[in-house]
Amino acid sequence: MTIPLKRSYVTALSFVLASSFVVSACGNKDQTVSAKGQTPEVSELRYQGSVGSVTYPELAEDLGYLAPLKLKFIGNTISGPQDIQAVVTGDTDFGGAFNGAIVKLIAAKAPIKPVISYYGVDDNTWTGYYVLDGSPIKTAKDLIGKKIAVNTLGAHHEFVIKEYLHRAGLTAEEIKQVTLVVVPPVTSEQTLRAAQIDVAALGGTLRDKALERGGIQPLFKDKDLFGNFSAGSYVLTDKFIKNNPNAAHKFVEATAKAIEWARTTPQTEVVARYEKIINARDRKEDASTVKFWKSTGIAGKGGLISDKEFDTWIHWLVNEGVIKEGQLSVKGLYTNEFNPFVNEKK
Structure with a gap:
């Protein structure tokens, strides 16, 4: 519905x-x-x-x-x-x-x-960006001209991928040459194994099931970039x-x-x-x-x-040039005022 x-x-x-x-x-x-x-x-x-x-x-x-x-x-x-x-x-x-x-x-x-x-x-819950075993993609530079499957654009996966590319020193023009393709998560593994894409973002159950079947390895993980x-x-x-x-x-x-x-x-x-x-x-x-x-x-x-x-x-x-410097401040952007643990350490 x-x-x-x-x-x-x-x-x-x-x-x-x-x-x-x-x-x-x-x-x-x-x-x-x-x-x-x-x-x-x-x-x-x-x-x-x-x-x-x-x-x-x-x-x-x-x-x-x-x-x-x-x-x-x-x-x-x-x-x-x-x-x-x-x-x-x-x-x-x-x-x-x-x-x-x-x-x-x-x-x-x-x-x-x-x-x-x-x-x-x-440490237990994270997303990996996977390539097939034997893939020529070893570094961020190798992603130029390649396709990466994500569940949606403008969200978690896209932010992480672009951060990975930025940290590897790719220019804005080079990053534009890395294509993000929207693929339903449940079919990302199949699409990767069929070589219709070069990299698949896999997390949770879908990642674990794919790893059980073997033949894939992570190029990088979101946890590697940002920690917990x-x-x-x-x-x-x-x-x-x-x-x-x-x-x-x-x-x-x-x-x-x-x-x-x-x-x-x-x-x-x-x-x-x-x-x-x-x-x-x-x-x-x-x-x-x-x-x-x-x-x-x-x-x-x-x-x-x-x-x-x-x-x-x-x-x-x-x-990224999406918003202007000073346009937003973290102050007042969110609130913890309703959370009963607000006065406790994390």
């Missing part, structure tokens, strides 16, 4: 990436108000899910952390841009995006505010926060607690609960990928956002 979208912000929003990392759990069902003791202004939050995945808000609801708020599933997102378009146009109440794309959207005057991190990169970092955030509109501060607080609080549950619970328990949630909601999904879940990848405790997770991309976009 998909939903109709208004045309506002569509051009700018085409750069957005949304991702869901899958987790699940069980917990206390007795919470009815936010930590501030205020009842949410709304009874439900509209959102889009992802086939075969359990998002942290979904996990929070299953844990009982979100009550009395309920989630209203309106369909599965087909892409990051579509997910964020739905938030800005008011078709949904929250959605997620790559932080660099969020910066670009805010620069384009999109009325959104990042409120909590929801995916990232760590949170890469994307859930956003709310400024209007939603203004009109529903208690609901915004409850949403972030519950999601933060769900993230911490997944971070601190044994992997086997997370996997088992995730499988149970998918089977119970009866959306005719394949839950077989659950065994590959390893970690949240999120750097900050409870999804706390740090300046560097946005400042990095502000500077990147300035250097």
Whole structure:
């Protein structure tokens, strides 16, 4: 199921990436108000899910952390841009995006505010940019004139690839000769093995399954470039926060607690609960990928956002000539005010 979208912000929003990392759990069902003791202004939050995945808000609801708020599933997102378009146009109440794309959207005057991190990169969760064994591509220079498969343009994969090329000393003109091709993640491995592309971005389950089959090797990894970092955030509109501060607080609080549950619970328990949630909601999904879940990848405790997770991309976009020096400041760009772990160390 998909939903109709208004045309506002569509051009700018085409750069957005949304991702869901899958987790699940069980917990206390007795919470009815936010930590501030205020009842949410709304009874439900509209959102889009992802086939075969359990998002942290979904996990929070299953844990009982979100009550009395309920989630209203309106369909599965087909892409990051579509997910964020739905938030800005008011078709949904929250959605997620790559932080660099969020910066670009805010620069384009999109009325959104990042409120909590929801995916990232760590020792267990990362994306590799893979070539076939025996490929002549050994360095960044070798990518000139080649094709790299990514899931969408203007988001996580494109930013990482261009940073890799920049650090290797390629000129702007040389970088333009590296072609990014949009390929659905589920077919990227097949497309690489068929030699229709030269490099494929693979992460999570798709990467692990591809590695099991062998015959590929990473040219580089996003973790090699940036270390451990949170890469994307859930956003709310400024209007939603203004009109529903208690609901915004409850949403972030519950999601933060769900993230911490997944971070601190044994992997086997997370996997088992995730499988149970998918089977119970009866959306005719394949839950077989659950065994590959390893970690949240999120750097900050409870999804706390740090300046560097946005400042990095502000500077990147300035250097790319996409936004002007001083056009955006990290101050006020995001907020941790609703996160219950805001006064704790990460």
